[in-house]
Amino acid sequence: MQVDYSGLLKRLRKTKPKELDAVFNELHDKAFTRIDCLDCANCCKSLGPRVTEVDIKRLASHLKIKESVFVNTYLRIDEDKDYVFKSMPCPFLMNDNYCMVYKSRPKACREYPHTNQKNIKSILSISVKNIDTCPVVKEIFDRLESDL
Secondary structure: OOOOOOHHHHHHOOOOHHHHHHHHHHHHHHHHHOOOOOOOOHHHHHHHOOOOHHHHHHHHHOOOOOHHHHHHHHHEEEOOEEEEOOOOOOOOOOOOOOOOHHHOOOOHHOOOOOOOOOOOOHHHHHHHHHHOOOOHHHHHHHHHHHOO
């Protein structure tokens, strides 16, 4: 059953940005003490991160292949003209939910689920969408809903 967070979002949007960032950071840290990404890997299975030129250089170097080979092998250009993986789940996700290129993974993967970044207010709508994918985000919003 999908929870309606529209009332919560209205309350959160009225919160001062620095206060909201602090609340999210605290809940983010608490959630990650209880939730292990390796138990889930939903993001790697279903979300296609944007892959930047810097990411391409880093990943190609990690894999010891030319950047052009990396692009041709793993990437496509999406409707926003961004590079994304050709297919999901991520081609670097292993059966045990570990990432084959973890130390070199794209910036979008490093920062996901984005609940500990500054100016969280600017991505509240995206965060709500991530509830269905990430147990950490769901826990954060459930805590906010019960506490606010």
